Amino acid sequence: xxxxxxxxxxxxxxxxxxxxxxxxxxxxxxxxxxxxxxxxxxxxxxxxxxxxxxxxxxxxxxxxxxxxxxxxxxxxxxxxxxxxxxxxxxxxxxxxxxxxxxxxxxxxxxxxxxxxxxxxxxxxxxxxxxx
Amino acid sequence: xxxxxxxxxxxxxxxxxxxxxxxxxxxxxxxxxxxxxxxxxxxxxxxxxxxxxxxxxxxxxxxxxxxxxxxxxxxxxxxxxxxxxxxxxxxxxxxxxxxxxxxxxxxxxxxxxxxxxxxxxxxxxxxxxxxxxxxxxxxxxxxxxxxxxxxxxxxxxxxxxxxxxxxxxxxxxxxxxxxxxxxxxxxxxxxxxxxxxxxxxxxxxxxxxxxxxxxxxxxxxxxxxxxxxxxxxxxxxxxxxxxxxxxxxxxxxxxxxxxxxxxxxxxxxxxxxxxxxxxxxxxxxxxxxxxxx
Numbered sequence: 001x002x003x004x005x006x007x008x009x010x011x012x013x014x015x016x017x018x019x020x021x022x023x024x025x026x027x028x029x030x031x032x033x034x035x036x037x038x039x040x041x042x043x044x045x046x047x048x049x050x051x052x053x054x055x056x057x058x059x060x061x062x063x064x065x066x067x068x069x070x071x072x073x074x075x076x077x078x079x080x081x082x083x084x085x086x087x088x089x090x091x092x093x094x095x096x097x098x099x100x101x102x103x104x105x106x107x108x109x110x111x112x113x114x115x116x117x118x119x120x121x122x123x124x125x126x127x128x129x130x131x
Numbered sequence: 132x133x134x135x136x137x138x139x140x141x142x143x144x145x146x147x148x149x150x151x152x153x154x155x156x157x158x159x160x161x162x163x164x165x166x167x168x169x170x171x172x173x174x175x176x177x178x179x180x181x182x183x184x185x186x187x188x189x190x191x192x193x194x195x196x197x198x199x200x201x202x203x204x205x206x207x208x209x210x211x212x213x214x215x216x217x218x219x220x221x222x223x224x225x226x227x228x229x230x231x232x233x234x235x236x237x238x239x240x241x242x243x244x245x246x247x248x249x250x251x252x253x254x255x256x257x258x259x260x261x262x263x264x265x266x267x268x269x270x271x272x273x274x275x276x277x278x279x280x281x282x283x284x285x286x287x288x289x290x291x292x293x294x295x296x297x298x299x300x301x302x303x304x305x306x307x308x309x310x311x312x313x314x315x316x317x318x319x320x321x322x323x324x325x326x327x328x329x330x331x332x333x334x335x336x337x338x339x340x341x342x343x344x345x346x347x348x349x350x351x352x353x354x355x356x357x358x359x360x361x362x363x364x365x366x367x368x369x370x371x372x373x374x375x376x377x378x379x380x381x382x383x384x385x386x387x388x389x390x391x392x393x394x395x396x397x398x399x400x401x402x403x404x405x406x407x408x409x410x411x412x413x414x415x416x417x418x419x420x421x422x423x424x
Binding site: 010023024025026028031034035038039045046048052053054056058059062 | 317322
């Protein structure tokens with residue numbers, strides 16, 4: 001069983017945060033997908049607010065979160081670089097490696113890297129174009 | 132069956148935002164979305180932010196909107212299960228044993244059980260909202276105890292068995308972030324960081340909450356308070372202090388003090404730390420005049 005493309009892309013963002021040391025766990029990814037579904041989503045703002053509420057980035061890392069969000073969903077590599085340079089938000093180098101940015105949606109095979117928990121829990125997620 | 136207050140309020144984040152506004156709580160979109168998600172996902176809501184940004188008030192207003200009684204558990208260093216869960220009333224148990232003579236009595240009857248906030252909420256989960264206030268004041272052991280409660284919404288009383296909530300209660304936790312909470316606790320909650328409002332929204336809050344304050348006064352107060360919060364103060368003023376300042380300055384102005392003077396004379400309701408006051412006084416005239424400009 002694989003995730004629909006839209007859900008896989010959302011789950012990919014949660015994994016990206018995890019790989020940069022935000023400390024979120026797969027259980028939160030499931031909640032994130034549920035939250036996006038509950039909100040519609042009607043806009044990227046819904047997705048951003050769902051991510052803030054469920055993946056719970058630490059307040060002192062909000063700038064880095066915003067940069068990664070823009071990089072992941074809009075392919076804004078400059079924003080990602082800005083976030084990386086923030087002296088208070090050093091990216092952990094030993095956390096299993098940072099995923100390449102940006103990753104175009106088309107090149108991300110649905111569900112390829114999703115954990116079994118994420119795959120199971122997102123079973124009911126509707127396929128939807130996010131951009 | 133008619134929809135419950137919970138279902139009506141949590142129809143959408145926009146409905147919640149409007150209901151909060153009706154209760155004179157001017158939230159931003161992020162907070163309304165977080166409350167909506169907490170209700171709809173059946174998860175606790177964790178509100179973090181500096182003291183005085185309106186975290187506790189958000190829970191109180193939410194209880195009103197959902198037509199629930201607010202059950203507040205104020206955390207402090209050393210708080211334990213007996214204060215949060217339940218206690219047996221030993222004196223009453225002893226008295227009952229003495230009075231019973233040869234009769235057998237159940238000393239673990241409801242009569243002898245003192246329900247503390249967490250148990251109170253489990254007993255009526257759709258009629259009570261639990262506020263766990265200033266969780267960062269408690270210690271790690273208490274956080275672990277809460278984690279168990281927030282996972283299953285049940286309490287095990289060895290003498291009585293397990294008491295579980297029939298429906299998931301609404302639980303709001305607040306933290307001033309004086310220390311990091313356990314990651315496990317953060318992960319279990321829907322999270323929102325409440326920041327100080329921008330000057331325009333704070334002026335709107337002052338207008339909504341203060342008694343008889345002119346719009347220009349509210350705008351000036353909001354601007355000045357923003358400047359004051361940017362200073363390195365031990366206790367930066369919260370929103371409620373800004374409202375008090377607006378009220379006090381208005382009263383003084385009506386009593387005959389001209390405007391800049393009324394702000395300066397009422398400063399005691401805004402800044403309550405003596406060292407902060409000494410630091411601020413030399414700059415106050417300039418801050419007030421700039422805000423009034």
